Amino acid sequence: MAERSMRRRMKxxxxxxxxMWFFMRYSGLALVFLAVGHLFIMHILNNVExxxxxxxxxRWTAPRTGWIWRLWDVSLISLAVIHGFNGLRQVLYEYxxxxxxxxxxxxxxxxxxxxxxxxxxxxxxxxxxEKFIKDHPLKIERTxxxxxxxxxxxxxxxxxxxRC
Amino acid sequence: xxxxxxxxxxYQSGRLxxxxxxxxxxxxxxxxxxxxxxxxxxxxxxxxxxxxTDTFFVVFAPDxxxxxxxxxxxxxxxxxxxxxxxxxxxxxxxxxIAAVVFHAVNGVGVILYDLWPRGSLYKKxxxxxxxxxxxxIMLISTPIVxxxxxxxPDDQVKSPAHAGSSVExxxxxxxx
Numbered sequence: 235m236a237e238r239s240m241r242r243r244m245k246x247x248x249x250x251x252x253x254m255w256f257f258m259r260y261s262g263l264a265l266v267f268l269a270v271g272h273l274f275i276m277h278i279l280n281n282v283e284x285x286x287x288x289x290x291x292x293r294w295t296a297p298r299t300g301w302i303w304r305l306w307d308v309s310l311i312s313l314a315v316i317h318g319f320n321g322l323r324q325v326l327y328e329y330x331x332x333x334x335x336x337x338x339x340x341x342x343x344x345x346x347x348x349x350x351x352x353x354x355x356x357x358x359x360x361x362x363x364e365k366f367i368k369d370h371p372l373k374i375e376r377t378x379x380x381x382x383x384x385x386x387x388x389x390x391x392x393x394x395x396x397r398c
Numbered sequence: 399x400x401x402x403x404x405x406x407x408x409y410q411s412g413r414l415x416x417x418x419x420x421x422x423x424x425x426x427x428x429x430x431x432x433x434x435x436x437x438x439x440x441x442x443x444x445x446x447x448x449x450x451t452d453t454f455f456v457v458f459a460p461d462x463x464x465x466x467x468x469x470x471x472x473x474x475x476x477x478x479x480x481x482x483x484x485x486x487x488x489x490x491x492x493x494x495i496a497a498v499v500f501h502a503v504n505g506v507g508v509i510l511y512d513l514w515p516r517g518s519l520y521k522k523x524x525x526x527x528x529x530x531x532x533x534x535i536m537l538i539s540t541p542i543v544x545x546x547x548x549x550x551p552d553d554q555v556k557s558p559a560h561a562g563s564s565v566e567x568x569x570x571x572x573x574x
Contacts, residue, residue: 245512259508259509259512259513262502262505262506262508262509263506263509265502266502266505266506269498269502270498270499270502273494273495273498273499277491277495277539277543278539278542278543281546282467282470282471282487282491283470283471283546283551285467286463286464286467286468287456287460287463287464290453290456290463291456311450314446315446315450318439318442318443318446319443321439321440321443322440322443325436325440349446349447349450352450352451352454353450353453353454355454355457356450356453356454356456356457359457360456360457361457363460366460366461370460370461370464
């Protein structure tokens with residue numbers, strides 16, 4: 235039993251597995267900030283019930299801060315997808331023989347590229363659909379004083395700083 | 399009658415035995431946090447795949463995006479509000495937060511253990527600190543996430559203007 239537990243905790247001796255061992259730790263450190271920060275913004279400062287298309291558009295196309303949120307989200311997606319699928323690969327490797335490992339490694343790395351590509355595309359290629367935002371504006375929480383809501387926020391004619 | 403001593407059998411006969419074996423870390427303090435760490439990681443990956451897919455809608459179908467996100471708030475595709483749907487997603491949201499926070503805090507513990515030269519001397523303290531930090535964060539965030547459930551969302555409350563309407567009002571949370 236001790237032998238098994240020792241083996242599990244052992245650091246890979248080199249090459250690709252050692253590189254991924256270090257990647258998991260350093261990307262994990264970055265993800266503590268990126269992913270927990272993202273959760274805090276979306277679920278504590280905001281609320282899933284007020285997040286809609288207009289919210290996303292205000293966040294990503296804000297004139298001064300938009301690029302920061304796009305950079306944040308692209309970094310988050312890239313690191314999280316590699317970290318997650320590499321974790322899945324490591325779990326699968328424990329159950330598979332050499333042939334199965336080649337298949338599992340190929341599938342997880344293919345999915346990694348697909349999800350980074352798709353996620354990166356939606357973040358970087360996003361362009362706001364102004365007509366849709368006019369019809370479906372921001373949902374401002376009613377705890378905000380009505381007078382404090384800029385009219386532009388309600389008819390969707392201008393970008394405002396959402397809480398993000 | 400002599401007792402026959404069997405040599406230890408390798409645990410790897412049969413797929414089920416290998417899966418059960420894979421759930422074992424070696425026992426001790428690390429067993430449960432190791433299992434929770436692994437399961438939370440796989441759960442977050444499952445959510446991540448769904449979340450990247452639904453966010454992909456923003457580039458080509460804004461209405462799909464709004465309909466999808468509205469489900470998290472309890473509004474089904476037909477525009478009807480169902481409070482059990484909203485409650486289920488709130489509890490799921492809390493589960494997601496718990497999974498991410500646990501994976502993050504325990505991950506920092508693993509990093510300390512693996513990369514800090516003195517980390518292995520403090521294994522027990524790291525395990526306990528991870529527990530204290532995780533439960534502190536969850537005790538603070540649970541009420542914040544569940545608080546909005548005390549009443550139906552503002553746009554689903556039956557307003558006086560609709561009181562005489564023949565349209566069936568949306569289901570309203572019983573806690574109101």
